[in-house]
Amino acid sequence: MITKEFDTIAAISTPLGEGAIGIVRLSGQDAITIADKVFTGKNLSLCDSHTLNYGHIKEETRTLDEVMVGVMKAPKTFTREDVVEINTHGGIAVMNEILQLLLRNGARMAEPGEFTKRAFLNGRMDLSQAEAVMDLIRAKTDQAMTIAVQQLDGSLSTLINNTRQNILETLAQVEVNIDYPEYDDVEELTTKLLREKTADFRTLLDNLLKTAKRGKILREGLSTAIIGRPNVGKSSLLNHLLREDKAIVTDVAGTTRDVIEEYVNINGVPLKLVDTAGIRETDDIVEKIGVERSHKALKEADLVLLVLNANEALTPQDEQLLTLSADSNRIILLNKTDLPEKIELDSLPEGVIKISVLEDTNIDKIEDKINDLFFENAGLVEQDATYLSNSRHIALIEQALEALDAVNTGLDNGMPVDLVQVDMTRTWEILGEITGDAAPDELITQLFSQFCLGK
Numbered sequence: 001m002i003t004k005e006f007d008t009i010a011a012i013s014t015p016l017g018e019g020a021i022g023i024v025r026l027s028g029q030d031a032i033t034i035a036d037k038v039f040t041g042k043n044l045s046l047c048d049s050h051t052l053n054y055g056h057i058k059e060e061t062r063t064l065d066e067v068m069v070g071v072m073k074a075p076k077t078f079t080r081e082d083v084v085e086i087n088t089h090g091g092i093a094v095m096n097e098i099l100q101l102l103l104r105n106g107a108r109m110a111e112p113g114e115f116t117k118r119a120f121l122n123g124r125m126d127l128s129q130a131e132a133v134m135d136l137i138r139a140k141t142d143q144a145m146t147i148a149v150q151q152l153d154g155s156l157s158t159l160i161n162n163t164r165q166n167i168l169e170t171l172a173q174v175e176v177n178i179d180y181p182e183y184d185d186v187e188e189l190t191t192k193l194l195r196e197k198t199a200d201f202r203t204l205l206d207n208l209l210k211t212a213k214r215g216k217i218l219r220e221g222l223s224t225a226i227i228g229r230p231n232v233g234k235s236s237l238l239n240h241l242l243r244e245d246k247a248i249v250t251d252v253a254g255t256t257r258d259v260i261e262e263y264v265n266i267n268g269v270p271l272k273l274v275d276t277a278g279i280r281e282t283d284d285i286v287e288k289i290g291v292e293r294s295h296k297a298l299k300e301a302d303l304v305l306l307v308l309n310a311n312e313a314l315t316p317q318d319e320q321l322l323t324l325s326a327d328s329n330r331i332i333l334l335n336k337t338d339l340p341e342k343i344e345l346d347s348l349p350e351g352v353i354k355i356s357v358l359e360d361t362n363i364d365k366i367e368d369k370i371n372d373l374f375f376e377n378a379g380l381v382e383q384d385a386t387y388l389s390n391s392r393h394i395a396l397i398e399q400a401l402e403a404l405d406a407v408n409t410g411l412d413n414g415m416p417v418d419l420v421q422v423d424m425t426r427t428w429e430i431l432g433e434i435t436g437d438a439a440p441d442e443l444i445t446q447l448f449s450q451f452c453l454g455k
């Protein structure tokens with residue numbers, strides 16, 4: 001493996017706070033020479049690879065810090081270049097001064113994501129794996145983490161590479177048929193092959209796309225709106241699910257004026273809970289804006305928790321909300337069942353859950369129901385499954401499916417095989433954008449620019 005030659009970059013790779021330890025990282029062909037200029041201790045160029053070495057960082061006679069320096073020699077490193085990691089005390093001033101010193105000694109300030117970009121450009125990982133590095137850093141739940149680690153490990157890459165290889169082989173077979181038409185029915189044979197293969201690829205990509213909905217929820221959270229008319233106990237429910245008092249709860253109708261957003265974890269799935277202002281006709285300007293936002297939250301939500309008061313008869317507002325939410329993924333909650341039941345159960349849709357936030361009755365049933373609705377009772381990520389969770393990948397798989405549809409349409413319309421081949425080739429190219437084999441430079445620049453500094 002020949003690595004491309006780049007200049008030597010430097011950045012602080014740990015958070016810029018008051019950490020116990022901070023890491024200032026160098027990568028590039030001069031990394032070790034530059035580090036040796038400022039490090040007193042062993043001669044780093046003589047050290048074994050993947051060793052940690054004690055010493056001091058000095059600028060002439062002034063000592064900047066007492067450090068440990070990690071040396072990793074190309075090509076067996078994260079970037080496939082020489083990498084030096086100076087483990088400093090984690091103060092902002094210390095890390096900054098050491099970084100500046102390295103820059104004065106010939107290193108260049110790294111751009112966001114540039115270390116990972118080099119790992120990609122030098123062939124250590126493909127684009128989907130580089131994206132997984134970022135997903136992993138951003139993961140907020142166990143499950144989002146599991147998906148990212150699997151992708152970093154190359155699960156998606158393998159699936160895409162195998163499919164692309166399969167497409168190439170199909171295209172090659174078609175070429176052979178065209179070039180050596182030994183049989184009279186070569187046209188028929190070729191069409192049959194293309195049809196069968198297209199169906200196979202479709203099934204595979206369709207199944208992959210089906211994981212996307214779940215993958216997206218696991219990564220971004222399930223946006224959940226709690227709606228209901230004033231005073232039914234929406235904020236109480238939010239607080240209960242959060243196990244803390246985030247929203248103000250009073251017996252005054254119209255207490256919540258604005259939308260409150262909070263995250264809770266249910267079986268490893270993040271719910272982005274949105275508490276809304278009780279929906280009612282109102283003249284109060286602040287409350288009015290809140291109510292409009294509630295309508296918006298309802299429209300945008302993946303899941304709606306509609307709260308009704310069991311202790312009161314159904315009101316026209318309740319009816320309105322029942323209609324409004326009828327097309328959403330909805331769970332109807334009858335709250336305050338600790339009080340005498342006055343609501344007419346017959347007039348409600350099936351599957352209502354009777355709860356009491358006050359007495360903590362049946363709240364766990366809500367969690368079960370969410371599992372039923374979104375994860376068919378299998379909330380956990382399967383260890384070996386490949387999930388699509390990145391919207392760029394999802395869009396590309398959709399495009400690849402469209403290209404396969406075009407192959408089918410072409411075959412149906414009796415188009416010449418070489419024209420059908422064009423759409424098959426396009427499928428191959430689109431899939432290549434996922435792994436970066438066929439990604440334009442601008443895309444690569446844009447993707448890595450979203451990374452954090454020092455990564």
Ligand SMILES: Nc1nc2c(c(=O)[nH]1)N(C=O)[C@@H](CNc1ccc(C(=O)N[C@@H](CCC(=O)O)C(=O)O)cc1)CN2
Pocket residue numbers: 050072075076077078085
């Ligand atoms: N200090 C430190 N910790 C870190 C990183 C880092 O760069 N530095 N990483 C950065 O993201 C992650 C670990 N990723 C890494 C991936 C590959 C190699 C590496 O040297 N790979 C060699 C194999 C070396 C060996 O087998 O001994 C290789 O792939 O050839 C190092 C770190 C998380 N923790």
Ligand SMILES: Nc1nc2c(ncn2[C@@H]2O[C@H](COP(=O)(O)OP(=O)(O)OP(=O)(O)O)[C@@H](O)[C@H]2O)c(=O)[nH]1
Pocket residue numbers: 228229230231232233234235236237248249250251252253254255256257276277278279335336337338339355356357358359
């Ligand atoms: N008895 C009983 N009271 C409850 C229950 N849940 C909430 N409450 C009470 O109902 C009142 C209203 O609760 P909130 O949570 O503020 O209601 P809300 O739906 O957020 O009201 P708005 O913000 O005004 O729309 C408070 O006095 C709560 O203590 C319950 O399960 N049983």
Ligand SMILES: [Mg+2]
Pocket residue numbers: 234235236247248249255256276277278
């Ligand atoms: Mg409220």
